[in-house]
Amino acid sequence: MKLPVADGPALRRHTAALLRRHRRGLAGVVALHVLAATAGLAGPWLLGRLVDGAVHGTTTSAVDRTVAVLVVAVLAQTVLIRYAQRAAMVLGETVFADLREEFVGRVTRLPLSTVERAGTGDLVARTTTDVDRVQYTVRFGVPRILVTTATISLTLVAAVLTSPLVAIGLLAGLPLLLPVTRWYLRRAAPAYLRESAAYATLNGTITESVEGARTVDALGLGARRRARVDADLREAFAAERRTLGLRSVLFPGVDTSFILPLVAVLAWGAYLVSTGDATVGAVTTIALYASQIIQPIGELIFWLDEIQVGATSLARILGVADVHADRTEGDARPGADDTDVRADAVRYAYRPGHDVLHGVDLALRPGERLAVVGPSGAGKSTLGRMLAGIHPPTGGSVTVGDVPLVDLPLDDLRGHVALVTQEHHVFVGPLADNLRLADPDADDAALERALRAVDAWDWVAALPHGLATEVGSGGTPLTPAQAQQVALARLVLLDPHTLVLDEATSLLDPRAARHLERSLSAVLQGRTVVAIAHRLHTAHDADRVAVVDAGRISEIGPHDDLVAADGEYASLWRSWQRE
Ligand SMILES: Nc1ncnc2c1ncn2[C@@H]1O[C@H](COP(=O)(O)OP(=O)(O)OP(=O)(O)O)[C@@H](O)[C@H]1O
Numbered sequence: 001m002k003l004p005v006a007d008g009p010a011l012r013r014h015t016a017a018l019l020r021r022h023r024r025g026l027a028g029v030v031a032l033h034v035l036a037a038t039a040g041l042a043g044p045w046l047l048g049r050l051v052d053g054a055v056h057g058t059t060t061s062a063v064d065r066t067v068a069v070l071v072v073a074v075l076a077q078t079v080l081i082r083y084a085q086r087a088a089m090v091l092g093e094t095v096f097a098d099l100r101e102e103f104v105g106r107v108t109r110l111p112l113s114t115v116e117r118a119g120t121g122d123l124v125a126r127t128t129t130d131v132d133r134v135q136y137t138v139r140f141g142v143p144r145i146l147v148t149t150a151t152i153s154l155t156l157v158a159a160v161l162t163s164p165l166v167a168i169g170l171l172a173g174l175p176l177l178l179p180v181t182r183w184y185l186r187r188a189a190p191a192y193l194r195e196s197a198a199y200a201t202l203n204g205t206i207t208e209s210v211e212g213a214r215t216v217d218a219l220g221l222g223a224r225r226r227a228r229v230d231a232d233l234r235e236a237f238a239a240e241r242r243t244l245g246l247r248s249v250l251f252p253g254v255d256t257s258f259i260l261p262l263v264a265v266l267a268w269g270a271y272l273v274s275t276g277d278a279t280v281g282a283v284t285t286i287a288l289y290a291s292q293i294i295q296p297i298g299e300l301i302f303w304l305d306e307i308q309v310g311a312t313s314l315a316r317i318l319g320v321a322d323v324h325a326d327r328t329e330g331d332a333r334p335g336a337d338d339t340d341v342r343a344d345a346v347r348y349a350y351r352p353g354h355d356v357l358h359g360v361d362l363a364l365r366p367g368e369r370l371a372v373v374g375p376s377g378a379g380k381s382t383l384g385r386m387l388a389g390i391h392p393p394t395g396g397s398v399t400v401g402d403v404p405l406v407d408l409p410l411d412d413l414r415g416h417v418a419l420v421t422q423e424h425h426v427f428v429g430p431l432a433d434n435l436r437l438a439d440p441d442a443d444d445a446a447l448e449r450a451l452r453a454v455d456a457w458d459w460v461a462a463l464p465h466g467l468a469t470e471v472g473s474g475g476t477p478l479t480p481a482q483a484q485q486v487a488l489a490r491l492v493l494l495d496p497h498t499l500v501l502d503e504a505t506s507l508l509d510p511r512a513a514r515h516l517e518r519s520l521s522a523v524l525q526g527r528t529v530v531a532i533a534h535r536l537h538t539a540h541d542a543d544r545v546a547v548v549d550a551g552r553i554s555e556i557g558p559h560d561d562l563v564a565a566d567g568e569y570a571s572l573w574r575s576w577q578r579e
Helices: 008-021 023-056 060-108 112-118 120-162 164-211 213-218 222-274 280-322 380-387 410-414 431-436 444-453 457-461 480-494 510-524 536-541 559-565 568-578
Strands: 341-349 355-363 369-373 395-400 417-420 498-502 528-532 544-549 552-557
Touching: 008 023, 008 060, 008 280, 023 060, 023 120, 023 280, 060 120, 060 280, 112 120, 120 164, 120 280, 164 213, 164 222, 164 280, 213 222, 222 280, 341 380, 355 380, 355 395, 355 552, 369 380, 369 536, 380 417, 380 498, 380 528, 410 417, 417 480, 431 444, 431 480, 444 457, 444 480, 444 510, 480 510, 498 510, 536 568, 544 559, 544 568, 552 559, 552 568, 559 568
Parallel strands: 369 528, 369 544, 417 498, 498 528
Antiparallel strands: 341 355, 341 395, 544 552
16 A cells, blocks of 8 residues: 555645745745845846947946946845845745644554555655655745746846847747746656655665564575565666656756847847847847846756655655545543443454454453463454554444444543553653653653552652653663553553553563563553463463454353363463473
């Protein structure tokens, strides 16, 4: 599954709305640039007058006056450009900050099931490379496009006002410029989209290979992974060559079309002077305009090219919003004492048509401890995720007090059922903030109580700044066991009545595991617990055991009953005892 990309109309709608939101800033920037460009036009016009003066006779004081006005115009232009550029940069930053906040909102609301299915490579590329590209375009591109468009338009108007006949020469470049630019722009968007997608895929493959290096090594998958990276590289190379090919037509075409107006103005102007239809001064002014306009047109085309890249990235960023929510909140809420969690005919498929759960029925008894056992790949973790409301089932339902889990707002849901796994990310920031993710309103005393409950207060109190200590990457490092205790303390704050434990302590060294099990049992006290058991002794101690086999619950009951029934569980149990 790939994350969606916004289409052209959506992109235009969004850009228009963004510009409308910042229309005042935009108007200010345009006004300042128009003033700066107007001051810049005075130079060629005054020089043209000087030339005419020299041809037809003038006085020294008239020349002095013209030069004085020229100096004032240049000074005014310099000052205006300074403020115009400053305003443009501020606008770029404001617009980008707006975009970035919107994007963070979108990404953090993405359904977990979508992120898992799409893989993280594409999302990481969108949050890094694409955001960088949009940032560059918005910060520098948008202001420069405003500047160059204002300069070019005003220069053309000034040229026409100086001498409409001579100004016709300025059009000489258009027959080449227009078709080349049109040809390019038509092809550029898909080509850049392909390039971004190719790099995102390459990123994903490389990240996956590095993260799974041990598995790749253990299974001897090195050659296959290399072949995949090579294939991705070939695609990225082909995509890059295509965009380079497009640019290699655009740039020479554009360069040639820049020279043509200057040559045309001089040749056509000389003819008009000879017929008496133009003055030498007017030709000088317009020839200066023709050379003055080259740089802004070149810059505008450069930015139109960059804008293609930025627009492609923006389409990828906006596309994230097109991911459908995997659940819709309903109004029904379970009663305060309604803690019955049930699964009815639950089916689930990671890929359409490939069910890994085939209609599971399970009614948890409040306060019981249920161990879920079964062969690897049988669907235990998947069932655990259904019971915790992580993924909506593709068939059937999981309810708490008769309300489907996926109809509850996420904050509410976590107050009923929570999943505990061995992945415990510690976020960069104060330890207290890490805990308040579970309950933003908890005061320090509540945080301390939660930490004491999981036996973690001693080490937290010994940290340099206690609860305020910065943890996470770059801060005070926490051991895996400490990170897990922080996660358990969050559970205490969430206070769900039902917990699903999936491999919660399996990867820790035995000493840490024993310590943690103490913390864990404090958390489990008085709650309904579904423990996905990878070691059968957990099953032995549970109130009931559910055996999951090939996506179905094949047996369920107390340990002793199942052993006496001499079914699948009994043989699992016997083989475990023999080990
Ligand atoms: N994210 C996923 N995408 C696609 N298929 C998946 C995904 N996660 C699990 N599966 C598949 O679903 C099936 C059930 O997997 P699950 O992890 O639920 O089994 P399990 O009983 O917990 O196994 P184990 O004890 O090995 O963890 C397996 O065939 C597995 O390959």
